[in-house]
Amino acid sequence: MDIFGIPLQAFMGQLLIGLINGSFYALLSLGLAVIFGLLNIINFTHGAQYMLGAFVAYLSLTHWGVNYWVALVLCPLVVGATGVLIERLMLKHLYKLDHLYGLLLTFGLALIIQGLFRNEFGSSGMPYPVPEVFQGVFNTGFMFLPKYRAWVIVASLVVCLATWYVIERTKLGAYLRAATENPSLVQAFGINVPRMITLTYGFGVGLAALAGVMAAPIYQVNPTMGADIIIVVFAVVVIGGMGSIMGSIVTGFGLGLIEGLTKVFYPEASATVIFVIMTIVLLIKPAGLFGTQK
Amino acid sequence: MNSPALSPTAAQSQAHMWVVFALMVAVLAIAPIWVYPIFLMKVMCFALFACAFNLLLGFGGLLSFGHAMFLGSAGYAAAHASKIWGWNPEWCVLFGTLCSAVLSLVVGALAIRRQGIYFAMITLALSQMVFFFCLQIPFTGGEDGIQAVPRGKLFGVVDLGDNQAMYMFVLAIFLASFLFIWRVVHSPFGQILKAIREHQDRATSLGYDTETFKLIAFVISGALAGTAGATKSLVFQLASLTDVHWTMSGEVVLMTLVGGMGTLFGPVVGAAVIVTMQNYLAHLGAWVTVVQGVIFVLCVLAFRRGLVGEIAHKLKKSL
Numbered sequence: 001m002d003i004f005g006i007p008l009q010a011f012m013g014q015l016l017i018g019l020i021n022g023s024f025y026a027l028l029s030l031g032l033a034v035i036f037g038l039l040n041i042i043n044f045t046h047g048a049q050y051m052l053g054a055f056v057a058y059l060s061l062t063h064w065g066v067n068y069w070v071a072l073v074l075c076p077l078v079v080g081a082t083g084v085l086i087e088r089l090m091l092k093h094l095y096k097l098d099h100l101y102g103l104l105l106t107f108g109l110a111l112i113i114q115g116l117f118r119n120e121f122g123s124s125g126m127p128y129p130v131p132e133v134f135q136g137v138f139n140t141g142f143m144f145l146p147k148y149r150a151w152v153i154v155a156s157l158v159v160c161l162a163t164w165y166v167i168e169r170t171k172l173g174a175y176l177r178a179a180t181e182n183p184s185l186v187q188a189f190g191i192n193v194p195r196m197i198t199l200t201y202g203f204g205v206g207l208a209a210l211a212g213v214m215a216a217p218i219y220q221v222n223p224t225m226g227a228d229i230i231i232v233v234f235a236v237v238v239i240g241g242m243g244s245i246m247g248s249i250v251t252g253f254g255l256g257l258i259e260g261l262t263k264v265f266y267p268e269a270s271a272t273v274i275f276v277i278m279t280i281v282l283l284i285k286p287a288g289l290f291g292t293q294k
Numbered sequence: 295m296n297s298p299a300l301s302p303t304a305a306q307s308q309a310h311m312w313v314v315f316a317l318m319v320a321v322l323a324i325a326p327i328w329v330y331p332i333f334l335m336k337v338m339c340f341a342l343f344a345c346a347f348n349l350l351l352g353f354g355g356l357l358s359f360g361h362a363m364f365l366g367s368a369g370y371a372a373a374h375a376s377k378i379w380g381w382n383p384e385w386c387v388l389f390g391t392l393c394s395a396v397l398s399l400v401v402g403a404l405a406i407r408r409q410g411i412y413f414a415m416i417t418l419a420l421s422q423m424v425f426f427f428c429l430q431i432p433f434t435g436g437e438d439g440i441q442a443v444p445r446g447k448l449f450g451v452v453d454l455g456d457n458q459a460m461y462m463f464v465l466a467i468f469l470a471s472f473l474f475i476w477r478v479v480h481s482p483f484g485q486i487l488k489a490i491r492e493h494q495d496r497a498t499s500l501g502y503d504t505e506t507f508k509l510i511a512f513v514i515s516g517a518l519a520g521t522a523g524a525t526k527s528l529v530f531q532l533a534s535l536t537d538v539h540w541t542m543s544g545e546v547v548l549m550t551l552v553g554g555m556g557t558l559f560g561p562v563v564g565a566a567v568i569v570t571m572q573n574y575l576a577h578l579g580a581w582v583t584v585v586q587g588v589i590f591v592l593c594v595l596a597f598r599r600g601l602v603g604e605i606a607h608k609l610k611k612s613l
Contacts (some may be wrong), residue, residue, distance in 0.1 A: 009357070036411075042411045042414070042415065090591070090595060093595060097598075099410055099411050100357045100410070100411070101594050101598070103357070103359075103411060104412055104547065104551065104590060105594040105595070107547075107590060108587045108588070108589070108591040108594065109587065109591060111584070111590065112583075112584050112587035112591070113585060114583065115581065115583030115584035115586075115588075116584055117579040119579070119580045119581060119584070219433075220502070231418055231422045231540065232419075232422075234418060235415075235422075238408070238416055238419065258397040268430065271426045271430075272427065275419050275420065275422060275423035276423070278416070278420075279404060279428075283407075284414065286407040287407060
């Protein structure tokens, strides 16, 4: 069976890869949006923290035999904790200044982290085994679906929706949204806003690390794995607009799919298609698909 | 942006600026006696690149995180014009500048549709697009770049294969561009640009079409970055992907930050410091990246005025 002259197998295969990439775009852009909402900082270290997540998983496996499931919980906590330190020690001092300084600081941190790991581990990738439960494939009749990839899509969808639910539908989320609008008023109501900011940054960073752990068995664990994806995620964020949580989730998955489709129909453009879409969106709706221009 | 330490008197004397400028010219004229001229040419190319970038960030308050695309694509254009078409070097540099001006017109028109942090992200994303473009199209030579670019004969007469002649050529381009930027900063246009940096809505309410002013600043900055890139490709006889990569965009931000954004001489000093550092630490490999990251963090946390900005603050004069 063919779709537009392309075998169904190949078509579905690329669509699946697109969905996988989309899961990571969604998780990463979600973290960026959450951080930006409260801190007004674009976290350039996000890619490096995604890489850190993968590395903590890899190193704890090879040194202490920590398995995938433990790593899935442990890595976001560890990397999130380093995020908390970064916020307490550095970012905290920049809130009164122009937002651009936050971008520059986190860019510098990304250079440091990536440089250190490149010194230690070189640029070649290290393999991380697929957990035993997810080895093998589902035969869906029209294609073979590797179990692990199915898990990644489902898991990231669940995490994204849970985050959306917490922020949009719970009391904690209400505090968070209120603090985004008017931090001093929320503080006047007796809520510890500085601590909330710290934990929010830690949470966003944790999301990046979680994405890193999930990516480890698919891509190789590599010091530069976060450097290129972060630029694509920036484009995703510009397309979606950072105003809406659901917006970044939908845009992330959607753009992953479009990228996958481009690989089928016009592979030469697959590296640039997201940037082209960003250009078009800027021309038609400068505030982004889900954003509002301030 | 935090406004640099400018004294409010508009009719401020510029005499001390001319003294510093004369000092800079003297140093650059004598230095090749002791210092390897190719290294000095590299410093001047990056100094011009950083000055162009600073025009946008320091005086316009616009942080472009994709300025490498102007440096790199002008480099390719000039290298192509020289190697394939056999043009004279002065035309190669002009052609590179023109190509970057056109590119920055397109990129600028898109990017100024959003402000602040989004502006930085958009320029970064677009420059990544240009990077992939340069990687894929045949005329750039992909991973190899354009190698063995002839320097040619200036005006068809002076052979630039001679390092001394090339040095004078680069020095002339650098000084002319520097004077041009100086003039722009102190022109009515520059004043309006600063007004937009300080308070865009107020500038709008005074009747200025802020978008157009920002776009013009972007094009001037991009074009001059192109001049730097075109000159650089003639100096090294090479145009490569390094110059379009995002790390280069980061480096120019660092140079400006170290030297002092919003100062005229800061980017020159910053470029000299960073290029020298890269030269001495080159054998350390990836540690250079780490060191640059550390400098970034330190500058942002404790040293936001930069070297020249700090001196200017002490002297209570603009530099």
